[in-house]
Amino acid sequence: MxxxxxxxxxxxxxxxxxxxxxxxxxxxxxxxxxxxxxxxxxxxxxxxxxxxxxxxxxxxxxxxxxxxKDVNDLVFVCISDFQKECESFVAEQTKEKPQGIDRLKATVVSYVNYFLEYPGIFDLFYLAKVGDFGHKAATIDLINGSLDAVCEKEWNYCASHGLVKVEEVERIKAQLRYTVIGMLLLYLNRRFPSSYSEFMSQLTMQINAILGNEEGTVKAVPDATQSSSLVQNSLISVNIR
Amino acid sequence: MxxxxxxxxxxxxxxxxxxxxxxxxxxxxxxxxxxxxxxxxxxxxxxxxxxxxxxxxxxxxxxxxxxxKDVNDLVFVCISDFQKECESFVAEQTKEKPQGIDRLKATVVSYVNYFLEYPGIFDLFYLAKVGDFGHKAATIDLINGSLDAVCEKEWNYCASHGLVKVEEVERIKAQLRYTVIGMLLLYLNRRFPSSYSEFMSQLTMQINAILGNEEGTVKAVPDATQSSSLVQNSLISVNIR
DNA sequence: TTATAATATGAACAATGTTCATTATATTTG
DNA sequence: CAAATATAATGAACATTGTTCATATTATAA
CATH class of the missing domain: 1.10.10.60 (Homeodomain-like)
Structure with missing residues (x-):
């Protein structure tokens, strides 16, 4: 006892x-x-x-x-915090949009806006060479699923309301992911396109091509009108020393 | 005199x-x-x-x-050489393909293959932060037009033979550019997808979605079959230290 | 052959990440 | 409460980075 x-x-x-x-x-x-x-x-x-x-x-x-352990360890820890912040940022920017394809599009644009506002975070997420990922697989998965996580609710809504063909969801998700990251890379790292307005114009064009021009259903690559930029962004630091 | x-x-x-x-x-x-x-x-x-x-x-x-002037100056000079080499590489790998959409697709795949073989050159082209581009605008333009330059002949062929709608060429070029660079970035820098075969499968799927599944004409985002990878690549060094 | 111009060189500096013995602080013990 | 011990913060030190500059070497001129 x-x-x-x-x-x-x-x-x-x-x-x-x-x-x-x-x-x-x-x-x-x-x-x-x-x-x-x-x-x-x-x-x-x-x-x-x-x-x-x-x-x-x-x-x-x-x-x-x-x-x-080292400085990479420290920098890595920031990633999940930023991902959470990014999700809040997007939720705040898109809460007024009507649910469905419209909000899905706005969500993608807002995701882009987050990285335009914080180019250093884009560098961290996608460009940084961080030594020894061996033990950091979870963090890498977090990054790779970053856009999908931000869009998850909208995809569920669209799927459950028959706004998209379920068998096409994964392909479209991938298409959005590669396009968005490719565009951000070229714009933030290679100044292409050369102006913000041109970039936003291209972005909406590509999103419309992928998710369809008309709201309600996803149509296959229709003619993309160059709609005006959806969101304004005041502070773009292109971050080249 | x-x-x-x-x-x-x-x-x-x-x-x-x-x-x-x-x-x-x-x-x-x-x-x-x-x-x-x-x-x-x-x-x-x-x-x-x-x-x-x-x-x-x-x-x-x-x-x-x-x-x-400095080490960036030296590294920058290499870019145009590599671009030329890339064009030869692609021409060699695709010369057997029938001209038209088929060769265009093969050209894009071959462009990807070049960077899979030399990940360091992808870093140089798209990831490197090079200080003071002020005077290097030409080099940046070279990079931004890299894929377009490699595909130029095929685009001309397709356009002049009515295989694509001329009014859609620029949008499709852009779509290819962003997708290819986004995929390479995620694969080389973030190990996504996790295997080479999965990557090639995704690549052909995306290219087919953009350029059409059937040869001859560009159709709008049809159902993409997961065709087997077109080109083999033996040495992929993912270049993370 | 000597004088001069061109150029190749390593010492030196600042900034980087990392390690480690030492100092300073906090905690436990007598 | 004082002494002993454990814990944690620190800066000196090392290696590696890019860059500058005075010096040494080499090539050219007279």
Missing amino acids: NNVHYICTVNLILEIMVSNKSIQEQRMKGYFIQATKDILKGEGLKGVSVRNIAQQAGYSYSTIYNYF | NNVHYICTVNLILEIMVSNKSIQEQRMKGYFIQATKDILKGEGLKGVSVRNIAQQAGYSYSTIYNYF
């Missing part, structure tokens, strides 16, 4: 210790993560350095290595 | 001197360019460093700065 009691007490104490340790550790990690996210949103990936992050967090550069 | 003679002689000598100087300068540049290209094809962009290039070329690292 006494033994059991002692064991329980010891376990409880250990648990509290571990818990406290964990809380403090998580707090410290949080400081560095927040600093990294701020830098990524501001200066972008090129501004991320161990000494930079540490200064922003108010610690010495070597302290980071007490909480993260 | 004598004056004129002297002037001409002097001019000639100067010209020869300049010419010689230029020849030697070009030769030196060539050594460094070749070294850089070899490294890019082998180790990829991550292997490119001033000291690495210099060693490969048999000179001291600082000698490079007598011939190039």
Whole structure:
């Protein structure tokens, strides 16, 4: 009995210790993560350095290595946070649109807008070479399913309301994914097209070609009208040093 | 008269001197360019460093700065060479295909194959952040028109033989460009899809969706059959360190 | 052959990521 | 409460990066 009691007490104490340790550790990690996210949103990936992050967090550069294996580890952690933020961003921007193909289109445009506003996050998601993904497969999956996750609700709505052929959903999802990422890559990294308005015009044209011009049903690649850009974006930093 | 003679002689000598100087300068540049290209094809962009290039070329690292403004300048020069090489590569791989939509499709697949064989060149073309493009607009245009240039002959053939609607050519070109680059980005940089065969299957599916399943005419996004991969590729180095 | 111009070179600097012995702080023990 | 111990923060140090510049070497001129 006494033994059991002692064991329980010891376990409880250990648990509290571990818990406290964990809380403090998580707090410290949080400081560095927040600093990294701020830098990524501001200066972008090129501004991320161990000494930079540490200064922003108010610690010495070597302290980071007490909480993260290396700088890639730290940067990787930011990805899931940004994905969540991206989902909120899109939900906020599209909540007024009527459900269905219209909102699906607006969702894709809004997804693009998120990366136009934070080009550093696009770099992080799609361009960054991060060493040793071996253990980070989950993060890579998160990135690869990023657009699909953002659009999931709308796809479900469209499928359940017969607005799309279920057997075509996967192909169209893929088509959207590749087109959106290709366009963002060329625009943010290679200044093509050369103007924002031209980019948005191309974007809506491509989305209409993929999801159909008329609302309600997905038609197959009809003639795409160059509709005016759906969303305005004030701050595009093309992020080339 | 004598004056004129002297002037001409002097001019000639100067010209020869300049010419010689230029020849030697070009030769030196060539050594460094070749070294850089070899490294890019082998180790990829991550292997490119001033000291690495210099060693490969048999000179001291600082000698490079007598011939190039900086390392970006040197790397940039390689791009047009690779574009030419890519065009030859594609021409060689597709010469047996019947002209028209079939060869156009094969051309796009072959373009992809080039970058699968040399992922470092994909990095250079589309991912590299190269500082100060101000004066390099021509090179950027070369990259942005890379796929179009490779496909130009086939597009002309298809247009002049009524295999495509001329008013749709530009949109389809754009669709191909974004899709191909988006797919390459995800596959080479994010291991998606996870296998080569799955990637090639997706690629042919997307190309068929864009250019039509049946040969002869471009149909609008028909049901895409998962045809087997057209070209084999033995060496895919996904280039993540 | 000597004087001069051209060019190849490595030392030096700043900035990068990472490691590690040392200092400083917090906790446990006597 | 004081001393001993465990934990954590730190900057010095190293290797590697791109770039500059004074110097050494080589080629050309007189």
